[in-house]
Amino acid sequence: MSNYHIKNLEEYFQVYRKSVREPEKFWQEVAEEHFVWRKKWDNVLSWDFSKPEVKWFENAKLNITENCIDRHLLAQGDKTAIIWEPNDPKEEALHLSYSELHKKVNQFANVLKDNGIQKGDKVCIYLPMIPELAYAVLACARIGAIHSVVFAGFSASALATRTLDADCKMMITSDGSFRGDKKIDLKGIVDKALEDCPDVETVLVAKRTGADINMKEGRDKWLEPLMEKAADNCKPEIMDAEDPLFILYTSGSTGKPKGMLHTTAGYMVYTAYTFKNIFNYQNDDVYWCTADIGWITGHSYIVYGPLLNGATTLMFEGVPSYPDFGRFWEIVEKHKVNQFYTAPTAIRALAKKNLDFVDKYDLSSLKVLGTVGEPINEEAWHWYDNHIGKNKSPIVDTWWQTETGGIMISPIPFATPTKPTFATLPFPGIQPVLMDEVGKEITGNQVDGRLCIKFPWPSMARTIYGNHDRYRDTYFSAYKDKYFTGDGALRDETGYYRITGRVDDVIIVSGHNLGTAPIEDAINEHPAVAESAVVGFPHEVKGNALYGFVILKESGESRNQDNLRKEINQQIADKIGPIAKPDKIQFVEGLPKTRSGKIMRRILRKIASHDISDLGDTSTLLNPEVVDEIIEGINNN
Ligand code: 6R9
Numbered sequence: 001m002s003n004y005h006i007k008n009l010e011e012y013f014q015v016y017r018k019s020v021r022e023p024e025k026f027w028q029e030v031a032e033e034h035f036v037w038r039k040k041w042d043n044v045l046s047w048d049f050s051k052p053e054v055k056w057f058e059n060a061k062l063n064i065t066e067n068c069i070d071r072h073l074l075a076q077g078d079k080t081a082i083i084w085e086p087n088d089p090k091e092e093a094l095h096l097s098y099s100e101l102h103k104k105v106n107q108f109a110n111v112l113k114d115n116g117i118q119k120g121d122k123v124c125i126y127l128p129m130i131p132e133l134a135y136a137v138l139a140c141a142r143i144g145a146i147h148s149v150v151f152a153g154f155s156a157s158a159l160a161t162r163t164l165d166a167d168c169k170m171m172i173t174s175d176g177s178f179r180g181d182k183k184i185d186l187k188g189i190v191d192k193a194l195e196d197c198p199d200v201e202t203v204l205v206a207k208r209t210g211a212d213i214n215m216k217e218g219r220d221k222w223l224e225p226l227m228e229k230a231a232d233n234c235k236p237e238i239m240d241a242e243d244p245l246f247i248l249y250t251s252g253s254t255g256k257p258k259g260m261l262h263t264t265a266g267y268m269v270y271t272a273y274t275f276k277n278i279f280n281y282q283n284d285d286v287y288w289c290t291a292d293i294g295w296i297t298g299h300s301y302i303v304y305g306p307l308l309n310g311a312t313t314l315m316f317e318g319v320p321s322y323p324d325f326g327r328f329w330e331i332v333e334k335h336k337v338n339q340f341y342t343a344p345t346a347i348r349a350l351a352k353k354n355l356d357f358v359d360k361y362d363l364s365s366l367k368v369l370g371t372v373g374e375p376i377n378e379e380a381w382h383w384y385d386n387h388i389g390k391n392k393s394p395i396v397d398t399w400w401q402t403e404t405g406g407i408m409i410s411p412i413p414f415a416t417p418t419k420p421t422f423a424t425l426p427f428p429g430i431q432p433v434l435m436d437e438v439g440k441e442i443t444g445n446q447v448d449g450r451l452c453i454k455f456p457w458p459s460m461a462r463t464i465y466g467n468h469d470r471y472r473d474t475y476f477s478a479y480k481d482k483y484f485t486g487d488g489a490l491r492d493e494t495g496y497y498r499i500t501g502r503v504d505d506v507i508i509v510s511g512h513n514l515g516t517a518p519i520e521d522a523i524n525e526h527p528a529v530a531e532s533a534v535v536g537f538p539h540e541v542k543g544n545a546l547y548g549f550v551i552l553k554e555s556g557e558s559r560n561q562d563n564l565r566k567e568i569n570q571q572i573a574d575k576i577g578p579i580a581k582p583d584k585i586q587f588v589e590g591l592p593k594t595r596s597g598k599i600m601r602r603i604l605r606k607i608a609s610h611d612i613s614d615l616g617d618t619s620t621l622l623n624p625e626v627v628d629e630i631i632e633g634i635n636n637n
Pocket of ligand 1: 508
């Protein structure tokens with residue numbers, strides 16, 4: 001039996017049982033199918049969650065780009081690998097074949113080498129969704145350089161923090177980017193960031209907007225002429241299974257962002273296998289994931305997963321609202337998209353608009369719909385099912401994380417019956433457990449708890465770059481010998497999982513993970529601010545929005561509050577990015593604190609959600625009187 005493509009529920013259970021009973025045999029069989037290995041492994045898995053240390057396919061040798069590109073050349077060199085749809089629908093889309101992609105990636109890889117990049121070097125990529133972003137990622141992997149893609153919506157300061165933390169030697173960017181009717185000066189942001197990053201020796205600049213930019217002599221180079229001159233064949237570097245492939249940052253509940261480090265073979269096997277099964281990809285399908293490659297979803301399910309399967313993957317430069325709210329559906333019709341993967345926040349935003357935007361287009365090509373990034377509410381699920389899938393395309397609600405590398409809990413389309421708001425069943429190889437607050441496993445069904453994973457899977461992050469202690473403390477300390485996800489979940493009477501949301505101080509806003517601590521740090525840097533606390537509250541479109549409670553220093557109290565709000569928001573946009581700006585900022589006299597001085601966020605969350613009927617016992621607070629004050633002030637902001 002080929003276990004590469006799961007066809008029905010019975011087969012799912014069969015495959016799942018095998019994956020749990022004999023995990024090594026199971027993954028060995030998956031790894032043996034469909035990949036090119038320069039040398040096979042000596043050992044499938046060794047692991048110890050107490051360290052934590054996990055190794056998959058030990059001593060195997062490979063290059064992931066040989067598997068993404070070269071392997072397909074013979075049988076389907078002319079097949080479209082990437083369809084690139086530009087921001088402006090009047091500009092022509094690009095159809096890039098596997099042979100053309102091979103050429104671009106090889107040229108780019110040679111440009112990297114010519115500029116001193118070698119195996120193990122770190123390269124920061126700060127690019128919009130243009131084809132060069134995919135080439136850059138794959139070119140790094142071709143020569144064994146470690147890519148660290150930073151989402152091009154992040155500010156100069158956030159980019160600098162990540163560039164420094166990852167010890168990057170090179171930056172790849174563009175002269176600018178288009179987003180809807182806006183033109184963004186990316187190179188200006190890079191220049192500002194690099195004032196603090198002396199180790200970046202070279203900046204490669206792709207041309208996109210034609211903006212007049214500053215090129216620093218000796219450091220900045222236009223990419224295009226270098227690509228044209230470069231040889232189009234670059235031998236793939238032979239990597240060890242556990243050699244690092246990339247670093248990708250995710251927000252932590254405290255302090256600086258965490259550079260999750262992913263390695264080569266396990267990530268390859270897992271993203272390929274999940275892609276094929278969860279999207280039911282068939283040979284001539286066109287697959288579209290609307291994420292940005294700056295997030296893990298784009299890494300695993302725009303670039304690596306699809307290309308590893310020889311798929312046609314669509315990359316979209318623009319936004320769902322430009323030139324109007326029909327853009328997604330126009331693209332589905334235009335490119336006859338078969339699998340469509342997006343975030344609940346986009347669905348909610350589009351569902352608020354007139355249905356004409358949907359009904360104008362022929363969506364009959366769609367076969368599978370997916371969601372990712374945050375819990376999907378029932379209403380959005382049904383809108384997606386009725387109006388986009390026309391009740392014939394299964395919705396795969398895929399739960400996973402930057403840390404997990406690939407999808408962990410999800411229906412398998414045409415096999416797992418879906419249930420609105422449920423991510424349903426674990427993917428083969430994934431062993432979820434629910435834990436209570438004191439560290440006991442909660443068994444049986446119709447229960448809820450904290451979601452942990454008790455057995456390693458191939459694509460799990462191996463460490464936080466440069467800080468293994470933090471990796472252990474964050475993910476492997478709360479529960480002995482288990483990976484703690486940070487999410488709460490419930491398991492219904494049939495064993496289906498529903499993710500209920502974060503149980504730590506990470507808030508998911510429009511599908512983006514935001515840590516409260518860095519936002520509070522940014523607010524507190526304002527000279528008029530004494531202290532602040534940021535919490536999430538439910539928002540119709542964004543899922544969660546941010547609410548900032550801010551205590552002013554005496555010097556700030558006489559200031560115009562609207563101006564202060566603007567300045568604070570600007571400060572947050574500069575330090576982190578516009579996405580982290582709170583919807584509401586309320587100035588308060590004090591924050592509710594425990595006797596040990598911890599802010600009681602639970603109370604603030606309830607107030608921010610206008611859910612003040614049951615605030616629980618506030619008498620143990622250090623300063624119970626501030627609670628009433630805050631409630632009184634809630635309408636004055
Ligand atoms: C892939 C990705 C991870 C966090 C995760 C959880 C939330 C993701 C979800 C979901 C409910 C889903 N999340 N998918 N919650 N249902 N289908 O989004 O990675 O950016 O690291 O975010 O997103 O809270 O812990 P990342």
